[in-house]
Amino acid sequence: MTHRHPDHRSGLVLDTHELVRRAGELKQFTRIAEAPEGIGLDMIGVPPGSPIDLDLTIEAVVEGVLVTGTAEVRLGGQCARCLEELASELEVDLQELFVYPGKDDDDPDASRIEDDLIDLEPLLRDAVVLDLPFTPLCRPDCAGLCPECGANLNHDPEHGHDDAIDPRWAGLNQWTQE
DSSP states (O other): OOOOOOOTTSTTEEEOGGGTTOTTOEEEEEEEEEOOTTEEOSSEEEOTTOEEEEEEEEEEOSSEEEEEEEEEEEEEEEOTTTOOEEEEEEEEEEEEEEEOTTSSTTOTTSEEOBTTEEEOHHHHHHHHHHHSOSSOOSSTTOOOBOTTTOOBTTTOTTOOOOOOOOTTTGGGHHHHTO
């Protein structure tokens, strides 16, 4: 797991300084952040720079800070069947306990508070990728592409081809046209 220091200028980094480590203290956050690079898969994902609508509650608990709420992201990509561009929105639930420095040092995968900052990017990335469709489609009944010529069968459902000629007999075809 690579470690990076949270950038306090990022909209995905929350400052917990106001919670002063008193269990039960909470704060609401509603903000729009800019999407970072690399949230998604090859066929579909969150376009970099697109808005992420965050509606979060952060609550001080004994071990650290509990973050709960939702994030709404815009998705862009290609239909897996017809390769047409598609766009949609996705709302994901977020819930993670960020532990104070010195707590739960035995768990290398624990989310940590660093300099009173919480970085939501790894949490958001995991939540979005897990909720992405395995096979993104422009519509449930997408007909896809013609396997012979690549024509989009959604635009031309009656699309067809003549019967294929066995390549071994193709040379004889010119005799019948004389």
